[in-house]
Amino acid sequence: MSSYHPLTLDExxxxxxxxxxxxxxxxxxxxxxxxxxxxxxxxxxxxTNSRNSVIVKQALPYAKIVGxxxxxxxxxARIEREILQEEYRICPGSVPQVYYYDxxxxxxxxxxxxxxxxxxxxxxxxxxxxxxxxHIGEFMARTLFYTSDLAMDQSLKKEKVKxxxxxxxxxxxxxxxxxxxxRFSERNNYSPSIEDEAEALRTDHELHLxxxxxxxxxxxxxxxxxxxxxxxxxxxxxxxxxxxxxxxxAYYGPIGFDIGAIxxxxxxxxxxxxxxxxxxxxxxxREEELLLMVQNVWTEFERSFCELWDQDVQDYMAxxxxxxxxxxxxxxxxxxxxxxxxxxxxxxxLAHVADIDTINDExxxxxxxxxxxSIGKNLVKNHRKITSITDFMNLVIDASKGKVGQR
Amino acid sequence: MSSYHPLTLDExxxxxxxxxxxxxxxxxxxxxxxxxxxxxxxxxxxxTNSRNSVIVKQALPYAKIVGxxxxxxxxxARIEREILQEEYRICPGSVPQVYYYDxxxxxxxxxxxxxxxxxxxxxxxxxxxxxxxxHIGEFMARTLFYTSDLAMDQSLKKEKVKxxxxxxxxxxxxxxxxxxxxRFSERNNYSPSIEDEAEALRTDHELHLxxxxxxxxxxxxxxxxxxxxxxxxxxxxxxxxxxxxxxxxAYYGPIGFDIGAIxxxxxxxxxxxxxxxxxxxxxxxREEELLLMVQNVWTEFERSFCELWDQDVQDYMAxxxxxxxxxxxxxxxxxxxxxxxxxxxxxxxLAHVADIDTINDExxxxxxxxxxxSIGKNLVKNHRKITSITDFMNLVIDASKGKVGQR
Numbered sequence: 001m002s003s004y005h006p007l008t009l010d011e012x013x014x015x016x017x018x019x020x021x022x023x024x025x026x027x028x029x030x031x032x033x034x035x036x037x038x039x040x041x042x043x044x045x046x047x048t049n050s051r052n053s054v055i056v057k058q059a060l061p062y063a064k065i066v067g068x069x070x071x072x073x074x075x076x077a078r079i080e081r082e083i084l085q086e087e088y089r090i091c092p093g094s095v096p097q098v099y100y101y102d103x104x105x106x107x108x109x110x111x112x113x114x115x116x117x118x119x120x121x122x123x124x125x126x127x128x129x130x131x132x133x134x135h136i137g138e139f140m141a142r143t144l145f146y147t148s149d150l151a152m153d154q155s156l157k158k159e160k161v162k163x164x165x166x167x168x169x170x171x172x173x174x175x176x177x178x179x180x181x182x183r184f185s186e187r188n189n190y191s192p193s194i195e196d197e198a199e200a201l202r203t204d205h206e207l208h209l210x211x212x213x214x215x216x217x218x219x220x221x222x223x224x225x226x227x228x229x230x231x232x233x234x235x236x237x238x239x240x241x242x243x244x245x246x247x248x249x250a251y252y253g254p255i256g257f258d259i260g261a262i263x264x265x266x267x268x269x270x271x272x273x274x275x276x277x278x279x280x281x282x283x284x285x286r287e288e289e290l291l292l293m294v295q296n297v298w299t300e301f302e303r304s305f306c307e308l309w310d311q312d313v314q315d316y317m318a319x320x321x322x323x324x325x326x327x328x329x330x331x332x333x334x335x336x337x338x339x340x341x342x343x344x345x346x347x348x349x350l351a352h353v354a355d356i357d358t359i360n361d362e363x364x365x366x367x368x369x370x371x372x373x374s375i376g377k378n379l380v381k382n383h384r385k386i387t388s389i390t391d392f393m394n395l396v397i398d399a400s401k402g403k404v405g406q407r
Numbered sequence: 408m409s410s411y412h413p414l415t416l417d418e419x420x421x422x423x424x425x426x427x428x429x430x431x432x433x434x435x436x437x438x439x440x441x442x443x444x445x446x447x448x449x450x451x452x453x454x455t456n457s458r459n460s461v462i463v464k465q466a467l468p469y470a471k472i473v474g475x476x477x478x479x480x481x482x483x484a485r486i487e488r489e490i491l492q493e494e495y496r497i498c499p500g501s502v503p504q505v506y507y508y509d510x511x512x513x514x515x516x517x518x519x520x521x522x523x524x525x526x527x528x529x530x531x532x533x534x535x536x537x538x539x540x541x542h543i544g545e546f547m548a549r550t551l552f553y554t555s556d557l558a559m560d561q562s563l564k565k566e567k568v569k570x571x572x573x574x575x576x577x578x579x580x581x582x583x584x585x586x587x588x589x590r591f592s593e594r595n596n597y598s599p600s601i602e603d604e605a606e607a608l609r610t611d612h613e614l615h616l617x618x619x620x621x622x623x624x625x626x627x628x629x630x631x632x633x634x635x636x637x638x639x640x641x642x643x644x645x646x647x648x649x650x651x652x653x654x655x656x657a658y659y660g661p662i663g664f665d666i667g668a669i670x671x672x673x674x675x676x677x678x679x680x681x682x683x684x685x686x687x688x689x690x691x692x693r694e695e696e697l698l699l700m701v702q703n704v705w706t707e708f709e710r711s712f713c714e715l716w717d718q719d720v721q722d723y724m725a726x727x728x729x730x731x732x733x734x735x736x737x738x739x740x741x742x743x744x745x746x747x748x749x750x751x752x753x754x755x756x757l758a759h760v761a762d763i764d765t766i767n768d769e770x771x772x773x774x775x776x777x778x779x780x781s782i783g784k785n786l787v788k789n790h791r792k793i794t795s796i797t798d799f800m801n802l803v804i805d806a807s808k809g810k811v812g813q814r
Contacts, residue, residue, distance in 0.1 A: 208724065211724060
């Protein structure tokens, strides 16, 4: 096969049978398209005899949003599968294994993870993931450390920066996270009941200054090869296992952007808890569990990152006494800033999270939205003053108790 | 012509006659190779009838340093001529005009500027350049502003980052400026009389921390398209005119790196003044003139950069009140840090400056070297605390009066 066209179910099955050893002559394949049709086709192919299965993912040349299509480079499929291969190498078992790819068809055949669930869904269902913080902390530490100038030959790192320049995907982030929530935009999306909050976001110059600073860092700082879209919808999970998927937004950016994405999405779930959990004591226990996860994600990341640094740092000057502390302290500040900006955009911007949007009770939903904005703004405004994870947690807790003004 | 080989004088003349309209059938060409043979061949070709002349510059596939050769990518010739064309467009008349190029031969034919002198030489001869600060301040403001995310479409900027990834040239900077002066290295080069200073550089952890921070910024921050090697040996000058040459180190980096290079080289000349100027009053007048130039380079840059920003900023969030002040304040801090690190490396590292090295009197030369190190260290150690150009000048003046310890 060659020259790009979107595959049919039959073509996807035929290709899998041809290129993989997994399916022999006796296999009886079934195929379902399970993507949301927004950015990609996702075929789930199973051999009803052996029960072996794979995922065939093919990029579409556009994103369908609010009825319109937004052209996107198919090169993101190449970026995605190269990152999967790289992450599999750096952190074995943390991402689906790539079995086959065809960059011309913008297509990758990979490990089927359907014994896992999407973490966002799992959280909404009230499941517990006691190993998640450790898994994701180590995943981020390994993938970010080993692609940074700390651990790489700096010339090879520059070639890698070049290879993962990703303008289309970055533009989505730049527009939706670092600009539109702070001005009128047709793509903004929120209920009239929080118009006061939306207006406050548009006129808060103290907030805008911090967002401008975070935006510039996102635009310029090629610190490590990020996943670039590391929310709980990009994670497949069971209580024992964590798998990161969908790295099509990967590019060289600030490390705190990935960490902030995880923290933000756990916090967005945290504010949604009263919408799902019944009984005050139960709400409170679940909230505590989630806050602890937030804290542990940072702590596990920090522990693992510093351990790798101590063992494996290649840069001579990075061995300077005090430099690791300085560097990691900045990562925490950045993580807080990016966490806050991601929380804000998920409330008033184009793309929301199901954790909040699917709360049926309007009053509870509105409270969750206001709490998310309050935490988000508190993190963004104070991110450059944070010196420890305790500071971070206090900003979250103060804001969720309404200890900072909403205007 | 095609496929790379170093040109002979005859080939350089023949090529110029063939591809340029400047030389007609009656022209009588003469050709001299005037490069230092280190990195490039530089042919100066003149028509003895019309007096028309051009420069043919061809990259060599290595750098000859300390007897050995260091392989270099010929791609730097492509980078250099593209940058010259770009700078000519952004800041007309500030660089030699490109008449012709052949990327396969790694060769550019350009405007002859031999009515100008190399600024370093002009300064050593005691010449005055009253317009320099204004010219170079505007050159840097225009070239850096218009290639940054402030003024460019961010997707196009990313493509440009990709185009000017320049690992070989950056490696030279990374090794020679941000590492070797701070450890034992065979390439370090200083007289035994300042061994105490060299040892202090190797053991000063406070200094190493700041160098590590500046190094990381150089490695990661794709802020604007830098010249990358903007010292007084890369500037052709007359009292009326300033032309910037040799942008083969160009790449996307922190804006303060270019500004710091200019400031450092003016300050390296400032410390050398007693080696050239006779009479205490004359020394003092020349020193004042140079300090004023240093201050004015920053002031003119800042004025012009802010003016361009106010007129032409494209980024929506960059219009936020207070953001310009924040951004420019950081540029001054970065400029101070890079100025200091460049001063240090020119004293103990591989490549020195003629301003100091050609001082005959050993005692005066040693004093100049110690003063340069003192200023350099003071700027590096305090760069993150600077809030105004007055702070910067005070760090210079204090250090040159010995008000900070040399160890």
